[in-house]
Amino acid sequence: MAVQQQDGYDAVVVGGGAAGLSGAIALARSRRRVLVVDAGSPRNAPAAGVHNLIGREGTSPLALLEQGRADLVAYGGEVRRGRAVGARRTDDGFAVDLEDGSVVRGRRLLVTTGLEDELPDVPGVAERWGHQVLHCPFCHGWEVRDQRIGVLATGAMATHQAVLFSRLSDRVVLLAHDVPPPASDLPRLAAAGVAVVTGRVTALEGEPDRLAGVRLEDGTLLPLDAVVVAPRMVARSAVLDALGLEPVPHPTGTGQHYPADPTGRTGVAGVFLAGNVADLTAQVGTSAAAGTTAGAMVHAELIEEELAALLPAPVDQPVA
Structure with missing residues (x-):
């Protein structure tokens, strides 16, 4: 079957979240x-x-x-x-391959495919992700203020998370x-009023819409209203991989991202990034x-390209 093609876009944006749409x-x-x-x-x-989006506070993400x-x-x-599964450079820009076999073409690419959260492998965590299982005090902390909060220690961020959440509730515990936590x-934990609970967590228990608590390996059920985790955040993009870009460890140690400069430019000419694919911690x-910044830079770059095509080629000045 012939491959369908759509030509003529100034830019193709891969990813339709806040970064891509902006x-x-x-x-x-x-x-x-x-x-x-x-x-x-x-x-x-x-x-x-x-949350933390002026004029849109509390709006449903969808x-x-x-x-x-x-x-x-x-x-x-x-x-x-559609889902982009690859990309390649062409004479006048880029061709992006979609999962359905079609191809779209653009003079520039803006990739905003976000990241994947790799959650702790504890029963009950994935099912409650985004509700009773949280990670960011700025994104979700107000909603669990004054509640019983357990911070599940799965990496170096646990103490940091516990201290931040302690401002929102005086009933925060760190689940070792x-x-x-290191000695x-x-x-710091004691000064913040955070107790440390030893023992491995074997499961989160309760109804789908209401957490009862966490079950410890000795059989104890510790009552909690919310559990905080630190997922490993990993940016993955078949488009960027196909163009020769590779993810690198994020400076915070929280996962992997694709590097870009403050305008969104990457090491591949004509390819820009924005959002979590480049900044794991971006809300x-x-x-x-x-x-918005990357879109403006794409437009500015296209303007210069168009002007260069209209202006006469520079004439070499004779050497005196």
């Missing part, structure tokens, strides 16, 4: 022909609401993206549901689990801002 809107408002390819699986879909798509289309942008952390507002 970048695409910046391009569309500059009268660029832009396509967003969206797999339809936003990282924050399990969350009840978006509702926010729906409005973003409508905003883009109103400016002439296009959205296509597989990674007991040097104990004074929705941060991702949206990065997308």
Whole structure:
């Protein structure tokens, strides 16, 4: 069967979250022909609401993206549901291969495919992710204020998380689990009013919409209302891998990301990044801002390319 092709986009944006839609809107408002390819699986879909986003506090993540798509289309942008599985450079830009066998082409690429959260392998964690199982005090802390909160120690971030959540509740405990806190952390935890509970956590128990607590390996059920974890955050992109970019460890030690400069430019000319694919710790507002910046830089780069094609070639001056 012949491969279907769609040509003529100034930019193809791979990923339709806050970063991708913001970048695409910046391009569309500059009268660029832009396509967003969206797999339809936003990282924050399990969350009840978006926070720390002025004017949109508490908005459903899916509702926010729906409005973003409508905003883009109103400016002439296009959205296509699909998953990008590869990309390659062409004479005039890039060709992006989609899972359904079709190909879309753009003069520039903006990749905003986000990241994957690798959760601790404890029964009950994945099912409650984004509800009773949380990770960020700024994203979810207010919603569990004054509740019984357990911080599951799975890495070096546990003490940091426990101290931050201690500002929101005086009933925070650190669950030592597989990674007991080092002795040097104990004074800080004590000063913050955080008790350390020893013993491995074997499961989270309770109803689907209400956590009863965590079961310890000695059989004890420790009553809790919320559990905080530190997932390993990993950015993966078949598009970037195909173009020769590779993920590297993030400076925070929390996972892997693809490096880009503050404007979103990568080491591959014409390829830009924004959002969690480049910044693992970016919230929705941060991702949206990065997308807008990258979209503006893509437009500026295209302008210079177009002007160069219109201007006469420089004439070498004779040597005196």
